Amino acid sequence: MGFFANLKKKRTIKSNNESKQSMLHKNLKFAAKEQYKQIRENLSFVLPQDEKSYVIGVTSSVRGEGKSTTVINLASVLAEKDKTVLIIDADLRIPTIAKKLGIEKTPGLSNFLVGKTEKAPIYSSNINEKLFILPSGDIPPNPSELLGSERMARFVEKLRDSFDFVIIDTPPVNLVSDALALSPVLSGLIVVTRESFTEKRELKRCFRQLKLSEVKVLGTILNDASEDHAKNYRKSKYRYYRKSDYLKTDYLTPKPEDGNNADVTDNVGNDEKKD
Ligand SMILES: Nc1ncnc2c1ncn2[C@@H]1O[C@H](COP(=O)(O)OP(=O)(O)O)[C@@H](O)[C@H]1O
Ligand SMILES: [Mg+2]
Incomplete structure (x- = not known):
C-alpha cells in the first residue's frame, strides 16, 4: 500500500535552522501551506458533526515526526479561516511550542493544573489575532496524571465555550501514555508520520495503543x-493531491473503505508482511 511503502526502516532526517524556520506558518512555502489548508478542509468531513467546538490532539509514534510543527501550522490556517483557535502545549516533558513561537513557556498548563495559577495563562499570538497559546509551564514530575486529571477535563470542557478549535500538542504514544490520558476529552486525534523517518513497526505499535484507548483517530x-511521493500520488487515483515537497494528507481524506482505526492497523500489518 502506497502510504506505508514510503515509511522507511531507518531514520535519516537532517535538518538545519533554515529548514526549521521555513516550516512554520508565515515562512511556509506555497505548496506546503496549500497542504495544510487541504487538511483543514478535510477535517470538516471527519470531525463529529454534533460538537459545538473541537478539541483535537496531535500525536505520533516517536519524537521528531513533526507534531509540534503540524500543531502550529494547522492552528494558523484554521485561524486564517476566522476560527478562534487555542494551541495547548501538552507535551509537558519536552515542550517546544513556546520556543517555536518565541514566547516564554512558563507559567503555563502544568502550573495551572497543579493550582499554582488560578487562571490558565493564555497568551495572544503574533501570528493571527484569532490564535492563542497556552504554553506547557514548568516540567512536572507526573505529566500523565495531570493530563488525565478531573481538573484538566473540566478545563477543556470550559475552553469549548471560548474557542472553535483547541489543538493539543502531545508527546509520542510509544514513549508515554500522556496522549492516551487525554483521549476522553478529545473530539479526535491526528497521527503525524514522517517520510523516511517513521518506522512501520513503531507506527503499528502506535495504532495498537490508540485502538485500546478507543480515541477517534481523525486521520x-x-x-x-x-x-x-507526490508525483506517485498525482498519478494515482488520488488525483487532487497537489505537488508538494513537504507534506501530504492521507487518511485525513475520508474514503469509504477506511472505516475505522482497525483498518489502518491492519494495513500496517499487511504492508510489513509484504516487505
Ligand atoms: N516537513 C518538514 N520539513 C523540514 N523540517 C521539518 C518538517 N517537519 C518538521 N521539521 C523539523 O523537524 C524537527 C522536528 O519537528 P517537530 O515538529 O518539533 O517534531 P515533534 O514535535 O514530532 O518532535 C524540527 O526541527 C522541525 O522544524
Ligand atoms: Mg514536539
Whole structure:
C-alpha cells in the first residue's frame, strides 16, 4: 500500500535552522501551506458533526515526526479561516511550542493544573489575532496524571465555550501514555508520520495503543513527503493531491473503505508482511 511503502526502516532526517524556520506558518512555502489548508478542509468531513467546538490532539509514534510543527501550522490556517483557535502545549516533558513561537513557556498548563495559577495563562499570538497559546509551564514530575486529571477535563470542557478549535500538542504514544490520558476529552486525534523517518513497526505499535484507548483517530498526516511521493500520488487515483515537497494528507481524506482505526492497523500489518 502506497502510504506505508514510503515509511522507511531507518531514520535519516537532517535538518538545519533554515529548514526549521521555513516550516512554520508565515515562512511556509506555497505548496506546503496549500497542504495544510487541504487538511483543514478535510477535517470538516471527519470531525463529529454534533460538537459545538473541537478539541483535537496531535500525536505520533516517536519524537521528531513533526507534531509540534503540524500543531502550529494547522492552528494558523484554521485561524486564517476566522476560527478562534487555542494551541495547548501538552507535551509537558519536552515542550517546544513556546520556543517555536518565541514566547516564554512558563507559567503555563502544568502550573495551572497543579493550582499554582488560578487562571490558565493564555497568551495572544503574533501570528493571527484569532490564535492563542497556552504554553506547557514548568516540567512536572507526573505529566500523565495531570493530563488525565478531573481538573484538566473540566478545563477543556470550559475552553469549548471560548474557542472553535483547541489543538493539543502531545508527546509520542510509544514513549508515554500522556496522549492516551487525554483521549476522553478529545473530539479526535491526528497521527503525524514522517517520510523516511517513521518506522512501520513503531507506527503499528502506535495504532495498537490508540485502538485500546478507543480515541477517534481523525486521520494520519504524512509529513515531509518527497516530490517522488507526490508525483506517485498525482498519478494515482488520488488525483487532487497537489505537488508538494513537504507534506501530504492521507487518511485525513475520508474514503469509504477506511472505516475505522482497525483498518489502518491492519494495513500496517499487511504492508510489513509484504516487505
Ligand atoms: N516537513 C518538514 N520539513 C523540514 N523540517 C521539518 C518538517 N517537519 C518538521 N521539521 C523539523 O523537524 C524537527 C522536528 O519537528 P517537530 O515538529 O518539533 O517534531 P515533534 O514535535 O514530532 O518532535 C524540527 O526541527 C522541525 O522544524
Ligand atoms: Mg514536539
